[in-house]
Amino acid sequence: MSRRMLIAGNWKMNGDAAQVDAFARDVTQGSDSLSADLLVCVPFVYIERMKQGLAGSRVALGAQNLAAEVDAGAFTGEVNGAMLADTGCSHVIVGHSERRAIYGETDAVVAAKADACVAANLKPIVCVGETLEQREADETEAVLGAQIAALFEQCDAATLAQVTIAYEPIWAIGTGRSATPEQAQGVHAFLRGQIADRDATLAQSVQLLYGGSVKPDNAAALFAGADVDGALVGGASLKADSFLDIAHAAG
Ligand code: PEP
Numbered sequence: 001m002s003r004r005m006l007i008a009g010n011w012k013m014n015g016d017a018a019q020v021d022a023f024a025r026d027v028t029q030g031s032d033s034l035s036a037d038l039l040v041c042v043p044f045v046y047i048e049r050m051k052q053g054l055a056g057s058r059v060a061l062g063a064q065n066l067a068a069e070v071d072a073g074a075f076t077g078e079v080n081g082a083m084l085a086d087t088g089c090s091h092v093i094v095g096h097s098e099r100r101a102i103y104g105e106t107d108a109v110v111a112a113k114a115d116a117c118v119a120a121n122l123k124p125i126v127c128v129g130e131t132l133e134q135r136e137a138d139e140t141e142a143v144l145g146a147q148i149a150a151l152f153e154q155c156d157a158a159t160l161a162q163v164t165i166a167y168e169p170i171w172a173i174g175t176g177r178s179a180t181p182e183q184a185q186g187v188h189a190f191l192r193g194q195i196a197d198r199d200a201t202l203a204q205s206v207q208l209l210y211g212g213s214v215k216p217d218n219a220a221a222l223f224a225g226a227d228v229d230g231a232l233v234g235g236a237s238l239k240a241d242s243f244l245d246i247a248h249a250a251g
Helices: 017-030 044-053 081-087 097-103 107-119 132-136 140-154 181-196 200-205 216-223 240-249
Strands: 006-010 037-041 059-063 091-094 123-128 164-167 208-211 230-233
Touching (some): 006 091, 006 240, 017 037, 017 044, 017 240, 037 240, 044 081, 107 123, 107 140, 123 140, 164 181, 181 208, 181 216, 216 240
Parallel strands (some): 006 230, 059 091, 123 164, 208 230
């Protein structure tokens, strides 16, 4: 099955109004000839501004987190899926390693947030990945297998049908040290196999993104992997030119 390529930007807690405006203007001008799908996930407060800037472009909008609670209510500081959908988002990054490590998000919380996305008609991009210590101890497959198992055990079937998985080795995020194309393809094939063991049809259609120091100069080699369906891009998504160069490498 041919799957679409998705290039998703994760701005993390970066950017300001001027940067949003410049990015939106330049990406809108530069993305017409691309065949890959583009998505940019900005801080909550800039979603509306990015939406205005991207009006008429083919770039979709996403958020980087959402509340696990579906219904509105007394959850000070939280933003639920319905609000994000209302604001024009189509996707939400869920379970990024920074949220797991810094904010203590467990597999159960990640699954609840993925379900909360789908309850609001949003597509969850669920991040999985191993630490350097785990890779060096030959635990990569055990760690990723457990993360996939948790997702399948804890999420609704309706959620699993909508999920995109981002493989983000933690040692490659923000370090400038990407996985090699062989490492990325090897892990993606493993992940697709884990999904196929549970649902062969879903395994063929599910998009598997690679994330971790993707840059214009390594993107094409990473995308050559048969099971690599795009990228989740942090640092290189903050500027339109590098984001577009990565998107061009995807076709
Ligand atoms: C990320 O934030 O998900 C990420 C992959 O960051 P970077 O591309 O900067 O490594």
